[in-house]
Amino acid sequence: MRGADEEPSAAAAGTPAAGAPAAGAPAAGAPAAGTPAAGAPAAGRLRRLGRWIREHYCTIDVRTLGLFRLVLGALLMGDCLRHWAEASWIYSNEGVLTNHYHLFHPSSGFNFSLYHAFSSLGEVHVAFALSLFCFFCFFIGWHTRLFSILSFLLVTSRDNRIVMIENGGYVVVNLITCWAMFMPTGRRFSVDALIRSYRERQERTAADLADRSRPAWAEQPYVSGVVLLAILNLATIYYFNVVNKSGQIWRRGETVHYVLHLDRMVTGLAVVAREYLPLWTKKGLTWGVLVLEALLVPWILSPYGRRVTRALAMGGMWGLHGSFGVMMRLGPFSWFMIAWSFLLPTAQHWEALERWYRRRAAPRVVVYDGGSPLAFALMRLLVRLDALELLRFEEARAAAAGAGGEAGAGGPRPELLVVRDPADGRLFQGAGALREILQALPGGRFARPVVWALSLGAPGALLGLASRRRDEMARFFGLGRRARARAAESPSPLSEKLARGRVVAREALVAYLGLCAVSQAINENKSVPAVLKHKQPSFVQATIVYPRLLQGWGMFAPNPITEDGSLAVDAITIDGRHVDPFTGEPPDLDLTDARGLGLGQIKQDYFNRIRLDRNKAFRRPGLQEFLLRYPERTGRAEDEIVAFDVYWVRDQCPRPGEGAPYKNEALPILSYRKPGYRARPGMPALPPVKKEVSAGN
Incomplete structure (x- = not known):
């Protein structure tokens, strides 16, 4: 086998280097002649490595991008409708956090939201309607680049409007929509592609219809560093989700047991599963989750056998996140992770699918x-x-009119x-x-x-x-036979330079975002050695935090949650009734008899975050004013609230092998009594103000 030092130089390959001596000239005695030859093998290896990376990790089929856009756009519309349904109490000034208060007391550094411009409920409805329109335009692929950018601005703005309800799923939405901005997702299966095809090709005859050749922009794969970044980011999520789960509960296989008993998170299907699945099955599922997440990393990143490994990765992601999605109320996490998997199909998968479909x-x-x-x-x-x-x-x-008639005349x-x-x-x-x-x-x-x-x-x-x-x-419709479209003019030198400049600028921005993502992943994940953690420059922090492009991954890590909890309000109306304004029912201060609380992700995450000491600033006036507006929402004067106590009600999940929660507690975190209120004759006096305690940091 030829060694590295024996690899032929560029001149020996048939193309003399510039300035090389003519054929037959003596090679010895020229000092500079050896320098290019010595560096050529290393440069050649670097070029081959670059081509290999570009081919295996930076190239994607445009059909894959079109399908990815359809899935992502549909999920963006669905998630928009989910948030819109909660607009009155979470996004408008009638809710728990007004826009003007949040502007002066932002819940995170580098906070920016377009939704801060909308105050009343009517205005918020307009904001969501416009958002839904943008997501729909991205879905159908009309002005795709524009609406992909607007979609990114809108999802990150919605996240920043109230960071308290953010979970890992929101970050996944931000990331996947960010990477989509840099991809030509409208080249296939889109209105843009249809319009472009009509513009470039105008058939006049049946022979023109029979010509099925496609333009290069609809066939050539897309090559960019953003493809590598999106795939690496996907693998990174699973890598850290495995290595960060280092606790004893995971090792003992008890995680699924505890997760199924989190009443604030689980669905009705999970309630049935926890009551009938034996402990050994739950242990097997726990270890199975770890194994599958670990296998997803090499399946996603494998450069060889991708027809098999990428298919395994997609199937594994669908099974894993589909199970999470039907068992737990995690918001967008499960479904947008499934959407991310649609970046994995290669040209081989499309060809195999086409052959299979044609046979049927x-x-x-x-x-x-x-x-x-x-x-x-x-x-x-x-x-x-x-x-x-x-x-x-x-x-x-x-048909002809008759014997001797002219063809087509009157027939x-x-x-x-x-x-x-x-x-x-x-x-x-x-x-x-x-x-x-x-x-x-x-x-x-x-x-x-x-x-x-x-x-x-x-x-x-x-x-x-x-x-x-x-x-x-x-x-x-003004239809008629049109003249064939003129041949496209060759681009001018200036337009070619501008196009190359746009590509360079895009790749430079992608590279910068990739470096920021690596820095954030190192700093944010606990399993990374402390020696690698570093102080980020402020511009890097702004790049990450403004659009919430976080990289901390570790669902239920290092151990799952073993303590269940939810918010309960004991409010006293002016006619002496006790009611919880969130439910309209009497307050429930005991979780031990719960079989799932039926809380959506937005409500259960708000409840879980508002109880933390770091969010005290958002309880008064935000939560307090929302509770006091209860009669405005019901339209009944007798629902006026004269006193309330907000509790964080918690209990401990059942021990493995058991089914009953224990150690129920009700911790008061906010207490209110109407100033100057005097009870009516025959009505009991208001109880004393509760001493507020800490329910978590």
Whole structure:
């Protein structure tokens, strides 16, 4: 085997270096001649390493990016609706934290939120409606780059509006939306791609429809450092989630037992599971979680056999986080981690999926009215939707008027479109034709009930109307045979330089964010040796904290929570009733009989954080004023509150092998009595003010 010092120089490979002596000139005695030759092997190895990293970690299929955008956009819309449902008490000035108070008493350093500009509940509704519109535009891929940036600003602003309800899931949303900004997620499966295709290619004949060649921007993979950063960040989450879980409870396999008994977090399914699963099963699940999280790291990062390892990683992530999502109320964490997994498919997976789908597909021939501009416009749309090329297109002409008549003159017009099965010649018209077309499009066979509903519903009726009124609709939409688009002009030297400059600037920003992420991961994770931790410059802190791009990972680490708890309010109304304004029911100061509290992530995390001493500043006036506005929310004067005590109610989860919680406590953290209030005759006097105690740091 040739040693490193025996590797041929660049000149020996066939291309003489600049300034090298001509062929036949003596090589000995030239002092500078040996310098390039000695450095060439090292430089060549670096170039090969760079190409290898670029190929294995910095390259991604644009179809993967398109699918990733669809999943991420759908989840952003769903998460927006989840927060919108809580807008009245958590985001508006009628809630627990007004925007003006938070501006002067920010809950974190480097705090910025667009939501601080919206005060009343009506204004907050407008803010959420605009947010939902932006997420929808990102989902469909319309002006994708713009709305990906706006989506990032909006999710980080929503997080910064009230940091008390932030958990690891919010950070995952911020990170994944940040990395998406730097990716061309609109090149496939998007409105942008459709519009660009229409602009660049204008078919005029059936032969044009048969040409299925795609432009380079829709085929070439995307290469950028942000792909490497996103994949490394994903692996980092699982790495630290494993190494940070170093406690004895994890080692003994008791974590699942304790987690299933956290009534403030669990769903009804978890309540059933904890009552019927034996302890040995819970131990197996605990160790299984650790093993799976550990395996995900090499599966995600493996440069070889990625067709298998990436598929294993996706399946493992779906199983792991799907289980978390149905068992616990963790907010966006589980579902956005699943969304992150959609960055893993490679071109091999797409090709394998295409081959599998084609074996089960049903090719169809679409016969359209060749004399109808509307029909031809529909065919142009189908060409762009038919990514698997299962549809073929044929023109149909009007029949002759009779013997000796001119072809097409006065004859009956063909159907707007008819679908033919090339295997047996069956014809489908009307709703049946629409159904066959939809089933031939990508994914149509997986959604047959939806396809049937669409073909028989409004789209089917619309197709019938279009067939009857094809000429009027063509004129209304201004359809007609257009001239072929002019060939694209070559970019000017200035535009090429600007394009290269944008790429360099993008990669430089990505590299900077990557260095900030590494610094934050080192400082924030407890398992990293103290010698590596360092003081960050203020600009790095601002880069991380403003958009909440944190990197501390360790769910239930080093040990899971063994103490359950929730907030309970014992409020006294003016007519002497005791009520909890959060529930409208009498206060419950005993958790030991709970079978799940049914709290959403926002409420249970707010309850858990407001009880901490570091958040005392947000109890009065924030929480206090919200509780006193209870009669405004109910619309009943008799619900006026004259006194209340806010308790952190806690108990200890059952010991392994047992099922009953123990050691229930109610710790008063906020107490209020209406100034100057005198009880009505026959009503008991108000109890004395409770002494507020610490319920945690």
